[in-house]
Amino acid sequence: MRKKNMQFWYFLIHGLLDDKNGVYGNFYAYGKHCGEALEKTLEVAKLNGIQKPDLIETSRLDTLDGFELPEETEKVTSDIYMFPKLHSYELKKNDYSFVPPVGVAFATDESELDTELIKEKFVALNKNDNGVFEFELVVDKSKLHDTFLKTLNFLPSVDAFWIYLKDHWDNEETELWAGKALNDKETIVNFLNRNVASTIENGFVDTVVHSFTGETNLTLTEHKKIQLHTKSEDVFKNFIGKVVDLGFEQTKDFYDIEFGYHHWHYRPENSLDRKGFKKMLKKNHFENIELKI
Structure with a gap:
Protein backbone atom coordinates (compact mmCIF):
# COMPACT_ATOMS: atom_id res chain seq x y z
CA MET A 1 0.00 0.00 0.00
CA TYR A 96 -21.03 15.27 24.51
CA SER A 97 -17.89 13.81 23.00
CA PHE A 98 -14.70 15.85 22.76
CA VAL A 99 -13.72 16.68 19.18
CA PRO A 100 -9.98 17.38 18.93
CA PRO A 101 -9.13 20.79 17.46
CA VAL A 102 -7.60 20.93 14.00
CA GLY A 103 -3.91 20.02 14.27
CA VAL A 104 -4.17 17.12 16.70
CA ALA A 105 -6.12 13.84 16.78
CA PHE A 106 -6.39 10.71 18.86
CA ALA A 107 -4.35 7.74 17.66
CA THR A 108 -5.93 4.35 17.09
CA ASP A 109 -3.68 2.77 19.73
CA GLU A 110 -5.46 2.01 22.98
CA SER A 111 -4.76 4.79 25.45
CA GLU A 112 -4.35 4.71 29.20
CA LEU A 113 -7.43 6.91 29.69
CA ASP A 114 -10.93 7.03 28.23
CA THR A 115 -11.48 9.89 25.78
CA GLU A 116 -14.85 10.60 27.42
CA LEU A 117 -12.94 12.06 30.39
CA ILE A 118 -11.89 15.09 28.33
CA LYS A 119 -14.24 18.03 28.85
CA GLU A 120 -14.18 21.71 27.90
CA LYS A 121 -13.03 22.89 31.31
CA PHE A 122 -10.07 24.61 32.95
CA VAL A 123 -7.71 24.06 35.84
CA ALA A 124 -6.18 26.91 37.85
CA LEU A 125 -3.13 26.33 40.04
CA ASN A 126 -1.96 28.56 42.85
CA LYS A 127 1.44 30.24 42.88
CA ASN A 128 4.29 27.74 42.60
CA ASP A 129 7.80 27.94 44.09
CA ASN A 130 8.82 30.30 41.28
CA GLY A 131 5.96 32.66 42.06
CA VAL A 132 3.99 31.72 38.93
CA PHE A 133 0.23 31.16 38.75
CA GLU A 134 -0.78 28.56 36.14
CA PHE A 135 -3.95 28.07 34.12
CA GLU A 136 -4.93 25.54 31.43
CA LEU A 137 -8.10 25.39 29.34
CA VAL A 138 -9.31 22.63 27.03
CA VAL A 139 -11.50 23.77 24.14
CA ASP A 140 -12.77 21.56 21.33
CA LYS A 141 -12.59 22.12 17.59
CA SER A 142 -15.67 24.29 17.20
CA LYS A 143 -14.63 26.95 19.72
CA LEU A 144 -10.84 27.04 19.83
CA HIS A 145 -10.13 29.78 17.29
CA ASP A 146 -12.59 32.30 18.73
CA THR A 147 -11.81 31.40 22.33
CA PHE A 148 -8.06 31.87 21.96
CA LEU A 149 -8.47 35.29 20.35
CA LYS A 150 -10.89 36.32 23.09
CA THR A 151 -8.46 35.24 25.83
CA LEU A 152 -5.72 37.25 24.12
CA ASN A 153 -7.85 40.33 24.69
CA PHE A 154 -8.20 39.44 28.38
CA LEU A 155 -4.54 40.37 28.90
CA PRO A 156 -3.98 43.87 30.33
CA SER A 157 -1.45 44.71 27.62
CA VAL A 158 0.62 42.92 24.99
CA ASP A 159 4.19 43.69 23.99
CA ALA A 160 5.68 40.58 22.37
CA PHE A 161 4.72 37.60 20.22
CA TRP A 162 6.69 34.38 19.70
CA ILE A 163 6.22 31.19 17.71
CA TYR A 164 7.99 27.92 18.48
CA LEU A 165 8.43 25.45 15.62
CA LYS A 166 8.57 22.08 17.35
CA ASP A 167 11.26 19.50 16.73
CA HIS A 168 8.82 16.78 15.60
CA TRP A 169 7.88 18.92 12.58
CA ASP A 170 9.97 17.23 9.87
CA ASN A 171 12.30 15.99 12.64
CA GLU A 172 14.23 19.25 12.78
CA GLU A 173 15.40 21.19 15.83
CA THR A 174 12.95 23.35 17.78
CA GLU A 175 13.14 26.96 16.60
CA LEU A 176 12.00 30.17 18.28
CA TRP A 177 10.84 33.08 16.12
CA ALA A 178 10.03 36.50 17.61
CA GLY A 179 7.63 38.86 15.85
CA LYS A 180 9.47 42.16 16.16
CA ALA A 181 6.66 44.12 14.48
CA LEU A 182 3.86 42.40 16.40
CA ASN A 183 3.71 44.11 19.78
CA ASP A 184 0.06 44.95 20.34
CA LYS A 185 -3.21 43.03 20.40
CA GLU A 186 -4.58 44.27 17.09
CA THR A 187 -1.52 43.41 14.98
CA ILE A 188 -1.17 39.98 16.60
CA VAL A 189 -4.85 39.12 16.07
CA ASN A 190 -4.64 40.30 12.46
CA PHE A 191 -1.55 38.15 11.86
CA LEU A 192 -3.22 35.08 13.36
CA ASN A 193 -6.40 35.59 11.36
CA ARG A 194 -4.39 35.89 8.14
CA ASN A 195 -2.50 32.69 8.94
CA VAL A 196 -5.00 30.50 10.81
CA ALA A 197 -4.09 27.22 9.10
CA SER A 198 -0.36 27.74 9.69
CA THR A 199 -0.65 28.92 13.31
CA ILE A 200 -3.82 28.24 15.30
CA GLU A 201 -4.58 25.04 13.37
CA ASN A 202 -0.97 23.86 13.02
CA GLY A 203 -0.17 20.96 15.34
CA PHE A 204 3.56 21.59 15.10
CA VAL A 205 3.76 25.07 16.66
CA ASP A 206 3.31 26.87 19.98
CA THR A 207 2.14 30.48 19.74
CA VAL A 208 2.97 32.72 22.70
CA VAL A 209 1.63 36.19 23.51
CA HIS A 210 3.64 38.05 26.16
CA SER A 211 2.79 40.88 28.53
CA PHE A 212 5.32 42.65 30.73
CA THR A 213 2.62 42.90 33.38
CA GLY A 214 3.36 40.01 35.71
CA GLU A 215 5.77 38.52 33.16
CA THR A 216 2.65 36.95 31.66
CA ASN A 217 2.63 34.40 28.83
CA LEU A 218 -0.54 33.27 27.06
CA THR A 219 0.18 30.17 24.98
CA LEU A 220 -1.74 28.13 22.45
CA THR A 221 0.24 24.92 22.59
CA GLU A 222 0.95 22.35 19.90
CA HIS A 223 -1.69 20.22 21.67
CA LYS A 224 -4.19 23.07 21.24
CA LYS A 225 -4.51 23.87 24.92
CA ILE A 226 -4.76 27.46 26.09
CA GLN A 227 -2.28 28.13 28.89
CA LEU A 228 -1.60 31.18 31.05
CA HIS A 229 1.48 31.69 33.21
CA THR A 230 1.77 34.88 35.23
CA LYS A 231 3.34 36.29 38.39
CA SER A 232 0.47 38.75 38.80
CA GLU A 233 -2.41 37.57 40.97
CA ASP A 234 -4.57 40.38 39.59
CA VAL A 235 -3.95 39.28 36.00
CA PHE A 236 -4.64 35.68 37.02
CA LYS A 237 -7.95 36.40 38.78
CA ASN A 238 -9.18 38.79 36.10
CA PHE A 239 -8.35 36.29 33.35
CA ILE A 240 -10.18 33.45 35.10
CA GLY A 241 -13.23 35.62 35.71
CA LYS A 242 -13.52 36.45 32.03
CA VAL A 243 -13.03 32.80 31.02
CA VAL A 244 -15.89 31.88 33.36
CA ASP A 245 -17.99 34.59 31.68
CA LEU A 246 -17.42 32.73 28.39
CA GLY A 247 -19.18 29.73 29.93
CA PHE A 248 -16.24 27.52 30.93
CA GLU A 249 -16.13 25.81 34.31
CA GLN A 250 -13.23 25.02 36.61
CA THR A 251 -12.43 21.40 37.45
CA LYS A 252 -10.03 19.41 39.59
CA ASP A 253 -10.39 16.40 37.28
CA PHE A 254 -8.53 17.89 34.32
CA TYR A 255 -7.83 15.74 31.27
CA ASP A 256 -6.39 16.68 27.90
CA ILE A 257 -5.05 14.94 24.81
CA GLU A 258 -1.41 15.62 25.73
CA PHE A 259 -1.28 13.29 28.73
CA GLY A 260 -2.63 9.74 28.90
CA TYR A 261 -3.68 9.58 25.25
CA HIS A 262 -1.81 8.37 22.19
CA HIS A 263 -2.19 11.05 19.55
CA TRP A 264 -0.93 12.49 16.27
CA HIS A 265 -0.03 16.03 15.25
CA TYR A 266 -0.67 17.38 11.76
CA ARG A 267 -1.09 20.58 9.79
CA PRO A 268 -4.06 21.36 7.50
CA GLU A 269 -3.87 20.97 3.74
CA ASN A 270 -3.92 24.74 3.17
CA SER A 271 -1.12 25.44 5.66
CA LEU A 272 2.49 26.25 4.82
CA ASP A 273 5.17 23.59 5.07
CA ARG A 274 8.05 24.30 7.46
CA LYS A 275 10.23 25.94 4.81
CA GLY A 276 7.39 28.09 3.53
CA PHE A 277 6.33 28.97 7.06
CA LYS A 278 9.78 30.31 7.93
CA LYS A 279 9.83 32.29 4.70
CA MET A 280 6.49 33.84 5.65
CA LEU A 281 7.79 34.69 9.13
CA LYS A 282 10.80 36.50 7.66
CA LYS A 283 8.52 38.53 5.38
CA ASN A 284 6.59 39.56 8.49
CA HIS A 285 9.79 40.71 10.22
CA PHE A 286 10.15 37.76 12.59
CA GLU A 287 13.63 37.06 13.91
CA ASN A 288 15.02 33.60 14.59
CA ILE A 289 16.22 33.54 18.21
CA GLU A 290 18.97 31.09 19.10
CA LEU A 291 17.87 28.63 21.76
CA LYS A 292 20.43 27.69 24.39
CA ILE A 293 20.77 23.95 24.84
Missing part, protein backbone atom coordinates in the same frame (compact mmCIF):
# COMPACT_ATOMS: atom_id res chain seq x y z
CA ARG A 2 2.69 2.48 -0.97
CA LYS A 3 2.73 5.31 -3.50
CA LYS A 4 5.87 7.26 -4.29
CA ASN A 5 6.22 10.44 -2.21
CA MET A 6 2.84 9.81 -0.58
CA GLN A 7 1.83 8.93 2.96
CA PHE A 8 -1.05 6.54 3.70
CA TRP A 9 -3.41 7.28 6.60
CA TYR A 10 -6.41 5.76 8.35
CA PHE A 11 -9.12 8.16 9.54
CA LEU A 12 -12.08 7.62 11.85
CA ILE A 13 -14.55 10.33 10.89
CA HIS A 14 -17.56 11.40 12.95
CA GLY A 15 -20.47 13.49 11.77
CA LEU A 16 -24.23 13.65 11.38
CA LEU A 17 -26.63 11.74 9.16
CA ASP A 18 -29.41 14.17 10.04
CA ASP A 19 -30.62 16.14 13.05
CA LYS A 20 -31.48 12.93 14.92
CA ASN A 21 -28.60 10.59 14.11
CA GLY A 22 -24.84 10.68 14.45
CA VAL A 23 -22.53 8.55 12.34
CA TYR A 24 -18.99 7.16 12.17
CA GLY A 25 -17.11 6.19 9.02
CA ASN A 26 -13.77 4.46 8.39
CA PHE A 27 -11.53 5.81 5.63
CA TYR A 28 -8.05 5.23 4.21
CA ALA A 29 -6.31 7.94 2.19
CA TYR A 30 -3.10 8.90 0.42
CA GLY A 31 -1.61 12.36 0.69
CA LYS A 32 1.72 14.17 0.73
CA HIS A 33 1.08 14.74 4.44
CA CYS A 34 -1.68 13.93 6.92
CA GLY A 35 -3.59 17.18 6.41
CA GLU A 36 -3.76 16.72 2.64
CA ALA A 37 -5.00 13.13 3.00
CA LEU A 38 -7.54 14.29 5.58
CA GLU A 39 -8.96 17.05 3.37
CA LYS A 40 -9.58 14.56 0.56
CA THR A 41 -11.24 12.25 3.08
CA LEU A 42 -13.56 14.91 4.47
CA GLU A 43 -14.80 15.73 0.97
CA VAL A 44 -15.49 12.04 0.26
CA ALA A 45 -17.23 11.71 3.64
CA LYS A 46 -19.61 14.54 2.71
CA LEU A 47 -20.37 12.92 -0.65
CA ASN A 48 -21.25 9.73 1.24
CA GLY A 49 -23.80 11.37 3.49
CA ILE A 50 -21.72 12.42 6.50
CA GLN A 51 -22.67 15.98 7.41
CA LYS A 52 -20.23 18.20 9.31
CA PRO A 53 -17.47 15.56 9.34
CA ASP A 54 -14.75 15.76 12.00
CA LEU A 55 -11.55 13.78 12.48
CA ILE A 56 -11.53 11.74 15.69
CA GLU A 57 -8.78 9.11 15.29
CA THR A 58 -5.96 8.55 12.85
CA SER A 59 -2.91 6.40 12.21
CA ARG A 60 -0.16 6.45 9.61
CA LEU A 61 0.01 3.13 7.76
CA ASP A 62 2.70 3.37 5.08
CA THR A 63 5.41 3.06 7.73
CA LEU A 64 4.01 -0.28 8.95
CA ASP A 65 5.52 -3.47 7.59
CA GLY A 66 3.10 -5.69 5.71
CA PHE A 67 -0.03 -3.59 6.17
CA GLU A 68 -2.92 -4.65 3.94
CA LEU A 69 -6.33 -3.05 3.56
CA PRO A 70 -9.25 -4.96 5.08
CA GLU A 71 -11.13 -6.95 2.44
CA GLU A 72 -14.39 -5.05 2.96
CA THR A 73 -12.93 -1.67 1.94
CA GLU A 74 -13.96 -0.16 -1.37
CA LYS A 75 -11.95 2.18 -3.59
CA VAL A 76 -13.80 5.50 -3.85
CA THR A 77 -11.22 7.61 -5.69
CA SER A 78 -7.64 7.02 -6.82
CA ASP A 79 -6.46 8.02 -3.33
CA ILE A 80 -9.38 7.12 -1.03
CA TYR A 81 -10.77 3.84 0.30
CA MET A 82 -13.60 3.39 2.79
CA PHE A 83 -15.76 0.86 4.56
CA PRO A 84 -19.05 1.05 2.65
CA LYS A 85 -21.05 0.56 5.84
CA LEU A 86 -21.40 3.61 8.07
CA HIS A 87 -22.14 3.18 11.78
CA SER A 88 -25.03 5.36 12.89
CA TYR A 89 -26.58 5.96 16.30
CA GLU A 90 -29.40 8.00 17.76
CA LEU A 91 -28.41 11.37 19.15
CA LYS A 92 -29.40 11.97 22.75
CA LYS A 93 -29.94 15.27 24.49
CA ASN A 94 -26.86 16.56 26.33
CA ASP A 95 -24.59 13.95 24.72
